[in-house]
Amino acid sequence: MRRSLKIFNHLSIRVFITIWISMILMISLTIYLPQFDQRRILPTPQNEYTFYTSKIIHMLHSIPSNRFLDYIDDSRLIIIPEDTSERYNAFHHIDNEQMIRFIASTLPSKKVYQQEIKDYEIIGPFSFKNDPNVYYLITNALPQSYYLSRVYDAPLLLFILMLVISFPFAAVLSWSLMIPMKNLVQAVIRVSKGDWREDRYLEMQGPTEYRQLAKHFNQMITTLKRAQDERTRLFANLSHEMRTPITRIQLANSLIRLKNISEIDEEVQRINDNIRLLEDRIQSLLSLSKQMILNPEQFKEISLLDLLWPLLEDASFEAKERGKQLNFNEIPDIKITANLELISSGIENIVRNAIHYAKSKIEVTMSSTERYFIINVHDDGPGVLEKDLPQIFEPFYRGERPTDFEDYGGSGLGLAIVTRLVESHRGKVEAINDHGLSITITLPVHPIHYQLDN
Structure with a gap:
């Protein structure tokens, strides 16, 4: 459940959902809001049709015969004669333009419709067998709210209403984006001032x-x-x-x-x-x-075989000249993304240190996984005092050897340089005492991609 809710933390999802809901609301209002307008011309339900028919029949029986074809305002019944001239006279007696339009639009129809006009409701046309006239009935109705009528009649007001309804969604979205961005901008300004x-x-x-x-x-x-x-x-x-x-x-x-x-x-x-x-x-x-300094432009895909084989062969020759033995296992046949000059210099530095301090033997072990390349250089020399292990990768640090041993004469920057170049490749260097000094370098196969993914 929590994982499914986390999807709403994404900016794109928030923007999409906000726009989507706002659009649905506005389209729904546009389509369905006019359906609630009481002044629409609507078909008359069957039960109401029966009731109004009975009422008109009753009213017709109560009208004097000499006024049968006239417009009878008192009885609230409109009689539209079949004769054209008489029909015009009936229309002439109606002083409401909306009623005239309703009668004109529904008169040809065989169905009965109704429409609310201000305080009245007009229903018709009603026709009866053996009677050539058409009848419309006017009844009292509860008036629709003035303001609601204005909304239905004015598209601009309807548009403003839709804007008002969608405003909370837009405001919440804006607030959720603005506050974190404002805080981030303030943090950037603070850092730019040295804090x-x-x-x-x-x-x-x-x-x-x-x-x-x-x-x-x-x-x-x-x-x-x-x-x-x-x-x-x-x-x-x-x-x-x-x-x-x-x-x-x-x-x-x-x-x-x-x-x-x-x-x-x-x-x-x-x-x-x-x-x-x-x-x-x-x-x-x-x-x-x-x-x-990490310069991604200097990173290229290189083969470990091409990189390490000549380096380890030269190191083996140098060790042999000093009466020592350097062994290494099979080099992984993979390619890594690295700075050739830096990575070669770093590994060579570690191997030459091991040759110098080893008594007789140096072991270089290499392995790889889908994401990492690991190389371990182990010598059988005196190792490093335990108290010096955490500092040997610091610049200018030269720890004491556990036993009396000829000093390398270095500047104390070699291992610091190795550490920096490995870190520039998003890797790490570790050192332990294991019957001699053992240094392990772990490098991501693709350091640039690794950095972006994490």
Whole structure:
């Protein structure tokens, strides 16, 4: 029952039903309202016909013979003679134009009709065997309301009446659309002024289309807030990360001034190393900012075989050169919609990290479902301290290794970059300790369509 009622939450259904009901009401009024006009010419029911016939016969017997062919106003009986000239005389004595029109329109008929005219009702024509005359009877009638008569007589008033009846439906529809839209516009204005608070109440107002729009609007605010927080944190980390190499360069420069020329080479080399470190970190920052921007135009349908086979073959060769073994299962023969450059860079980053930290073995496992592609990279290295697991995907974060292990020498941006590019594809990255570090990337097969459907 509830599911069937939810259909009325759709904007298109509301508009259709409102217009449909209004049209039905107006058409019904146009067709049936005139049927209630008491002044219409109507056929006389059989029981009334018998009663009026008896009444006319009685009246005819009470009329003097010398006035038999005259119009008798006192008896409220109209006698229409068969003779044309006499018929004209009878019409001449009738001073009501509506009665004349009624008699003229019904006189040729063999059926008996009736019509209310102001305070009277005229019934006829009555004819009798062996009597060439035609008779019409006038009786008293309850008058129809003046205002109701005006409605029937004036099409404009009838049209206004239909507008008045349809107004509540239009008003309810307008109100149900205007209030949620007004609130949404106010929220947009508020966000444009820098107030990035989410308003969940918007998601409970109005038709389904409005609620979906409000939901995506709140999601946009969340994304903007997250981007703002990341930018703030990024600049804070950047300031810290850049300060260390610069301090080293300044220290080396001071030492150069104090040393002999023969001792300068070592300090110059230290300066060059720190300059390269700065260059690498700046390049990583540029790469990170690139991953944080989702450009749907760069998404194309690519084959996983074409993407992963050369990447994993090169990684296997590199692992073998280091005295390690990289194994991978069969690559799913499917196509995904992705940014080739970004997704290749991200997977390669994870695999090369695993090669560096593995003791002897790296396992790459791939699988797919109708909607998702999943790749897991597991190494048998020292893993990551449990307290560091939630932070390893943050920019510039370099956790401590559980055991004494050679540092990779990275900038701390590699996994952050991977996280951003996977999120740009509406996917997710997870890491756990499982006799080494195990990182799982889950990607929707068609991220753009997935985003629209949800």
